[in-house]
Amino acid sequence: MLEIVGLTKSFPGVCALNNVHLRLEPGEIRALMGENGAGKSTLIKVLTGVYKRDGGEIRLSGQAISPSSPAHAQSLGISTVYQELNLAPNLSVTENVCLGDEASRFGLIDWRAARRRAVAALDRLEAEIGPNQILGSLSTAEQQLVAIARALDREASVLILDEPTSSLDADEIAALFKILRRLGDGGLAILFVTHFLGQVYELCDTITVLRNGENAGDFEVKECPQERLVATMLGRESDTSIIGSKLTSNKGAEILQATNLGRKQMLAPITFGLTKGEILGLSGLLGSGRTETLKLTYGAIRNDSGQVTVGAKTTPHPQPKAMMQSGMGFCPEDRKSEGILPGLSVRENLVLALQAKRGWYRPLSYRQQNALVSEMIAKLSIKTPDSEKPIDQLSGGNQQKVILARWLIANPQILLLDEPTRGIDIGSKEEIKALIRGLAHDGTSFIFTSSEIEEVLEVCSRVLVLRDRDLIGELVGEELSEANIMSKIAGGKC
């Protein structure tokens, strides 16, 4: 049905896809997996005509094709349902299904025919959704079905689903899977992009794993143990050497306790603690709930269950400002939209948290600010011509260091670091890790995440393992090894 041969796509400075192969037979449901930067989105965008490929071939039913736009791809029979549903919430279901391909008569839209088509497509999904309902009034799951109905209406032979389950609850997922299986039995070829291991094993027949823009493995689901899949995704063989034992887990006083902290469709209620001077790692695949755990703890996202205790103070709903006042700091993963203040100088970016902690009426003098900024520029070797340079003119790694410095000068007792080493050169990574260890030795506590297990092991004395948005285990001291973490992620026992 669909065959991709030797597909190559590069962007200035990066090779996003290198000689990628993929086969999809009619009726097959294939999972496309990979960590951040593996090339999944690029592959989908090439398939749907958003990007033009540099080399290789795409064949559909034996015919070589070159999709030039999403509409063209659709007319060829490749339909895509995106994670952020590309539908119009203020239009009716019928309008959404037929948008861009309206049934027309004498140049006017034939609404009766359009409705008939919408109803027919929804019937194939056995979805009880009225064609006249306004899309925005439907639940996310129902909107998802409308998006699939829209794809079916175009007589798709290949359906690409980009993380369709990320905002659905368990029942909705089960219902969706039933529909997908039936569509598969009807001969539709489905490419299913997801981060949820469990769902792959529940739904899919085959798996293609990408890593760094290349094929990392092709498996039959039945013949691929989860540990092998995880190892392939992360690109490393199980290494049983124990690194963690070097770091003793000191039993300081507990300074943070999260109890049943969670939010529906984001993180199952989890409970964990943090002691003084401890570096706690969060490990798991992309989308496993690492970022969510940190954000809920800091109050960047409002929790709907549980509570957080910092020191002696318990709060049912953490709020960033209050958490900061009680000595917590948070370096977000999404530096661009949640970390930096674009347009403002390195100095202003750096002093923000400390100044917010002091309040507006106790300003740091210009001289104090410059002293702090010079100190941090030297300490973290931030590469900037001067402290008044707008931060968006710095490289990503240096921006990250400024954000890290922002929290370091605020002198927090607890620092939540979400992927603090991403996008930084190797030398700086080592500096940052050394800095974290030094501060922990002096009594600061950290929660640290990284998509590189190796890094987590280097820094952390205890690791919580997350999978499919739930806490599934904890590893301490001698249990800390890549093999143990990976088998935990894969759902095995240690």
Added chain:
Amino acid sequence: MLKRLGPALYPLVGLIVVLLLNAAWLPGFFVISVRDGHLSGSLIDILLRAAPVILVALGMTLVIATGGVDLSVGAIIAISGAIAAGVLAHPSGTLFASFSGNSSMVLVLGLPLIAASMAGAFNGFLVSFGIQPIVATLALMVAGRGAAQLLTNGQIVTFSDPTISAIGNGFWLGLPIPILIAFACAFFVFLLVRRSALGLFISATGASEQSSFLAGVPRNSIKIFVYSACGLLAGVAGLIICSDIKGADSHNAGLYLELDAILATCLGGTAMTGGRFNLAGTLIGAILMQTLTTTILTRGVSLEATLITKAILVVGVCLFQSASFRALFARRGVD
């Protein structure tokens, strides 16, 4: 020095050009003489007329720096004037009929300013609930002028109190009082935001609300503060305008002043997207706007033509502030 001025350089150059043109046309343009113990001359007149725009533009700059905009300042000017005139003249048949005899100056000046700040705070509340600033303040832009008309029963309320009319017409140390008020307010606002951390918090909120929120900046308080300050400054402008004409004209007081204030802010180099702001630039921008108006009027061009000329000037200065427009003129390879 030029570098420190940053984006305020362009309106400053514009101002100098317009002033020099005036001097060429009118030989005595730069002459400031002493008449009846007061300074007088074209430059003084321009500053006097610019006082309300300067006041409103200062507040507008703070609001725009947070990524918002306040369309209701003209209406707040009308409310402020209506209350001041109402308390002073207490015309029968209005809310103010119960104020009898000589009203105390504290009430005459205090009530309008309190009302103006509260109107601003109301805007701030709406915006902090996530309503888009342009929509939130549009409500008060429409309703506020209506409220001002209700307060005065739709009439123009006049008064003849010498103390109040001195605010718009009096002199102190030889200078017109409106100029002194405007510059004192500008000085105070500048000190307040630059000597405390408010300026940083305001820029930070405008640059990235989410980043500021996560860094612990009280973004909602900041928004309520800037809109309240903007309302208060509009209230002061309202008092000046009302005292200048010795009456409250709720239909026309401050009409379209919000647009002048927004233009002055843009001219001064503060981006509408929020973030970094430039109060000195706004001051220059406001004076430039008024210089232009005065120039056209003294050249005998009709009032209609002022609007078009203003627009052309604003577009010109804004284009020169745009880096990609300047790049059109810069030779390739020369940065």
